[in-house]
Amino acid sequence: MKLSGAEIIWECLIREGVDIVYGYPGGAILPFYDAMSKYPQVHHVLVRHEQSAAHMADGLARATGKVGVAIGTSGPGATNLVTGIATAMLDSSPLVCITGQVASPLIGSDAFQEIDITGITLPITKHNYLVFDIHDLAYTIREAFHVARTGRPGPVLIDVPKDVQNAKIEFEYPEGEIVLPGYHPPKEASTSALEAMLRMIGEAERPVILAGHGVLMSGAMREVLEFAERTQTPFALTLLGKGGLPEIHPLSLGMMGMHGTGYANLAIQNADLLLAFGMRFDDRVTGNLKTYAPNAKKIHIEIDPSEIHKNVRADLPIEGDLKTVLNQLLPSLSPLEHKSWLGQIRDWMEDADERDIVNQDVGERLFAAHVIHDMWKATGGDSVVVTDVGQHQMWEAQYYLHQNPNTLITSGGLGTMGFGLPAAIGAAMGLKSSNVWAIVGDGGFQMTMAELATAVQERVPVKIAIMNNGFLGMVRQWQEFFYEERYNATPMYAPNFVKLAEAYGIPARRVERRHDVIPTVEWANSITDGPVLIEFVIEKQDIVYPMVPAGADLHAMIRRPLPEKNSV
Amino acid sequence: MKHTLVALVENKPGVLNRVTTLFRRRNFNIDSLTVGRTENPFISRMTIVVDSDADPEQVRQQLYKLINVIQVEDVTHLPGVSRDLALIKVQVDSQTRSEVVQLCDIFRARIVDVTPDSVIVELTGDEQKISSMVELLRPIGILEMVRTGVVTMTRGEEVLAANNYAQRTGQPSNGHRATVI
Ligand SMILES: Cc1ncc(C[n+]2csc(CCOP(=O)(O)OP(=O)(O)O)c2C)c(N)n1
Numbered sequence: 001m002k003l004s005g006a007e008i009i010w011e012c013l014i015r016e017g018v019d020i021v022y023g024y025p026g027g028a029i030l031p032f033y034d035a036m037s038k039y040p041q042v043h044h045v046l047v048r049h050e051q052s053a054a055h056m057a058d059g060l061a062r063a064t065g066k067v068g069v070a071i072g073t074s075g076p077g078a079t080n081l082v083t084g085i086a087t088a089m090l091d092s093s094p095l096v097c098i099t100g101q102v103a104s105p106l107i108g109s110d111a112f113q114e115i116d117i118t119g120i121t122l123p124i125t126k127h128n129y130l131v132f133d134i135h136d137l138a139y140t141i142r143e144a145f146h147v148a149r150t151g152r153p154g155p156v157l158i159d160v161p162k163d164v165q166n167a168k169i170e171f172e173y174p175e176g177e178i179v180l181p182g183y184h185p186p187k188e189a190s191t192s193a194l195e196a197m198l199r200m201i202g203e204a205e206r207p208v209i210l211a212g213h214g215v216l217m218s219g220a221m222r223e224v225l226e227f228a229e230r231t232q233t234p235f236a237l238t239l240l241g242k243g244g245l246p247e248i249h250p251l252s253l254g255m256m257g258m259h260g261t262g263y264a265n266l267a268i269q270n271a272d273l274l275l276a277f278g279m280r281f282d283d284r285v286t287g288n289l290k291t292y293a294p295n296a297k298k299i300h301i302e303i304d305p306s307e308i309h310k311n312v313r314a315d316l317p318i319e320g321d322l323k324t325v326l327n328q329l330l331p332s333l334s335p336l337e338h339k340s341w342l343g344q345i346r347d348w349m350e351d352a353d354e355r356d357i358v359n360q361d362v363g364e365r366l367f368a369a370h371v372i373h374d375m376w377k378a379t380g381g382d383s384v385v386v387t388d389v390g391q392h393q394m395w396e397a398q399y400y401l402h403q404n405p406n407t408l409i410t411s412g413g414l415g416t417m418g419f420g421l422p423a424a425i426g427a428a429m430g431l432k433s434s435n436v437w438a439i440v441g442d443g444g445f446q447m448t449m450a451e452l453a454t455a456v457q458e459r460v461p462v463k464i465a466i467m468n469n470g471f472l473g474m475v476r477q478w479q480e481f482f483y484e485e486r487y488n489a490t491p492m493y494a495p496n497f498v499k500l501a502e503a504y505g506i507p508a509r510r511v512e513r514r515h516d517v518i519p520t521v522e523w524a525n526s527i528t529d530g531p532v533l534i535e536f537v538i539e540k541q542d543i544v545y546p547m548v549p550a551g552a553d554l555h556a557m558i559r560r561p562l563p564e565k566n567s568v
Numbered sequence: 569m570k571h572t573l574v575a576l577v578e579n580k581p582g583v584l585n586r587v588t589t590l591f592r593r594r595n596f597n598i599d600s601l602t603v604g605r606t607e608n609p610f611i612s613r614m615t616i617v618v619d620s621d622a623d624p625e626q627v628r629q630q631l632y633k634l635i636n637v638i639q640v641e642d643v644t645h646l647p648g649v650s651r652d653l654a655l656i657k658v659q660v661d662s663q664t665r666s667e668v669v670q671l672c673d674i675f676r677a678r679i680v681d682v683t684p685d686s687v688i689v690e691l692t693g694d695e696q697k698i699s700s701m702v703e704l705l706r707p708i709g710i711l712e713m714v715r716t717g718v719v720t721m722t723r724g725e726e727v728l729a730a731n732n733y734a735q736r737t738g739q740p741s742n743g744h745r746a747t748v749i
Binding site: 118119122123126127147180181182183304305306308309310 | 577586633733734
C-alpha cells in the first residue's frame with residue numbers, strides 16, 4: 001500500500017511500541033498532524049511549550065524504561081525542544097524527537113521558520129538525522145529508536161522536511177537486525193579483569209560502593225545489593241543512582257557528594273577501595289579531584305568507555321554492562337566482613353543524627369526537611385517523586401528514602417529548572433499512576449507552570465507540592481555563603497498558588513504549619529482523578545546542609561551546627 | 569608530544585562536521601586533520617594530529633561515541649609512513665632562481681610552475697622535512713604556501729582496513745541520498 005511520509009512516521013512509532021507522544025503542531029509538521037486521526041492507538045498530548053514536551057517524554061522514559069517521543073514544528077518549535085533534549089542527554093535518557101523541517105528545496109535559503117536543528121543539536125544528541133529521501137524514513141526511525149535505547153541511552157533527533165512527509169511510496173517496514181559498523185556497546189568483562197577485581201576486593205579493608213544511574217539503567221539492582229551484602233560493603237548513591245539500592249538498609253550511606261551525607265563523604269575519603277558501579281565521577285560528587293579518595297584503589301565498571309579515566313584514573317577499568325559483569329563475578333565472590341570499618345561509619349552516622357534538623361524540635365516553624373520527611377512517611381515511601389532543581393531537590397534527595405528502582409526522577413546533569421512538573425506529568429501518564437509527586441520550588445515551578453493546563457486537559461492525577469520560600473533558594477544559599485549575603489535577583493514574587501490552581505479547576509491547599517503536613521498529604525492522596533496541588537510555605541532562609549563548596553575537598557563539608565540546648 | 573590518530577568513518581555528508589564539533593566541544597586542539605577516500609567507497613579515512621594537552625585515549629573514546637565513526641587507532645608509536653604535501657610559491661629573480669633550484673634538488677622537491685618572478689615548489693615528506701625547506705625558502709621570499717596536513721599509514725600488517733567493513737545492512741538500496749547529515 002502507498003503511504004505518505006507522515007503516515008510512515010506513525011506506522012513506525014506504533015511498531016516501536018509507542019502509545020503516547022507529546023507535541024505541538026505548526027506549519028512544517030502539519031502533514032504529520034493531519035495523518036494523526038488515522039492512528040488512534042497512539043495518544044497525542046498537546047503541551048503548552050515544546051520544552052515541556054521533551055521533559056514529559058523524558059519523565060515517561062525514566063519512569064517506564066520506554067523511549068519517550070516528543071514532536072515539534074520547524075524553527076521555534078524545534079529550538080524550544082533544545083533544553084529538554086540537553087536535559088535528556090546529560091542524564092542518558094532515551095528520547096526520540098521528531099521535528100518538521102521546511103521543504104527540502106528551501107533548505108539553506110533562510111526560509112520562514114527554517115533553522116538548522118540538526119546543527120544546533122549536534123552536541124546534545126546521541127545522534128541525529130535529516131531525512132531527505134522518503135525511502136530512508138522508516139529505516140531511519142528504526143535506527144533512531146535502536147540508538148536511543150541501547151548502550152548508554154540518550155536522545156536522538158529526526159528532522160523531516162515537509163515534502164518528505166507529503167511524498168508517497170509503497171511502504172515496506174524494514175525488518176531485520178540493525179547493523180551499525182561503528183557501534184558496539186561493550187557487554188562483558190574479561191576473565192583477567194574479573195580475577196583482578198576479586199583480588200582487590202579480597203585485599204580491601206575499607207571498601208565503599210559508589211552506585212550510579214548505571215545500576216538502574218542496566219537493571220543491576222539485585223546484583224549490586226547481593227554484592228554489597230555478601231561482601232559487607234557499604235554503598236553510597238549518586239543523585240541519579242537513588243532508588244537503585246534500598247536506602248533503609250544497614251549498609252546504606254545515602255547520597256554522596258556536594259549535599260551528600262557527611263558519613264558517605266567521610267567513608268569515601270577514608271576508603272581503601274572504591275567500587276564505582278555505573279557512575280561518572282561528576283564534579284558534584286568528587287569535589288576537589290586532587291584530594292579525592294586519596295588512599296583508595298578504584299574499580300570502575302562503566303558501559304561508556306569514554307567515562308573511564310575521564311575524571312578519575314581507574315586502577316581497574318572494566319568496560320561493560322554492569323548487570324552482565326556482576327553476574328559474571330558473583331559465582332566466585334566469597335562472603336567477607338568489615339566489622340571495624342562499619343563500626344567507624346556508625347560513629348560518623350551518630351554525629352550526623354545529632355545535627356539533623358529532623359531530630360530537632362522546631363515548634364511550628366516549617367522546614368522543608370520536615371515537610372519532605374513527613375511526605376515520605378505519609379506516602380509510605382513508595383511514591384514516584386519527580387523534583388525540580390534547587391534546594392528542595394537536595395532535601396528530597398536527603399529525606400525521601402527510596403526503596404525501589406526508578407522512583408526518583410530528577411534533572412541531575414543539566415540541573416534544568418522547570419523540569420519537575422512536565423516530567424511528573426509524563427511519569428504519571430507512562431505509569432498510569434496517581435502515586436506520582438512533583439516536588440518543586442516556587443522558582444522552577446513558575447518556569448513551566450503553563451503545563452497545569454495540560455495536566456487538567458489530560459486529567460493526569462499528578463500531585464504537586466510547591467516548596468515556597470519566596471526565594472531562588474539555592475542561589476540565595478550561595479549568596480549567603482560566598483557573596484556576603486548580597487541577595488541580588490533572588491527574592492521572587494509568586495502569585496497565590498492556591499488561587500492559581502483553582503483557576504485551572506485544580507483542588508489546592510496551603511500548608512503553613514508542621515502539624516498540617518501529613519493530613520494535607522493524605523488529603524491529596526485521596527484525589528485520584530486529576531491533578532492536585534499543595535503549597536508549603538517554608539522557612540525563607542534555610543540552608544541545605546551539609547555542603548561541600550564547589551571545588552573544595554570532599555571532606556571539607558560545611559555542617560549544620562550542633563544544636564544548643566533547647567533551641568534550634 | 570603530538571599524537572597521530574587514524575580513523576575510519578562512514579562516507580556520508582556531515583561526518584566531518586560531527587568530528588570537528590566534537591573536538592571543539594571537548595576542547596581538544598587539532599594540529600591537523602585530513603580526510604579522504606579509501607579502498608571502500610562507503611568509508612573515508614581521517615588522519616588527525618592532536619596537541620599534546622589532549623589525552624589521546626580520551627580523544628579515541630570520544631570519537632567512538634559518534635555513531636558514524638567505525639574504527640580509531642592511535643598510531644603514534646607504531647612504525648609507519650607519514651606524508652605531508654606542500655605547495656610553496658617563492659618570489660625569485662635571475663639570481664635567486666638557481667638557489668631555489670638547488671634547494672629543490674637537495675630536498676627532492678619539484679618545481680611545478682615558473683613565471684618571470686616566481687616559482688611554485690611542490691614538496692612531499694614528513695613534517696620535519698617540509699618545515700626545514702620552508703625555513704630555507706623564507707629568506708628568499710615566500711609569497712604563498714599551502715600544506716595538506718599529514719596522512720599516515722602504518723607499516724606491515726593492515727591496521728585499518730576499510731574493506732573489513734561492509735555498507736550498513738538494512739539500508740534501503742533505492743535510497744539515493746544519505747540520511748545522516
Ligand atoms: C533553567 C535554569 N536557570 C537557572 C538555574 C540556576 N539555579 C539553580 S537552583 C536555582 C534556584 C531555584 O529556586 P526555586 O525553584 O525557588 O527552588 P529552591 O532552591 O528555592 O528550592 C537557580 C536559579 C537553573 N538551574 N536552571
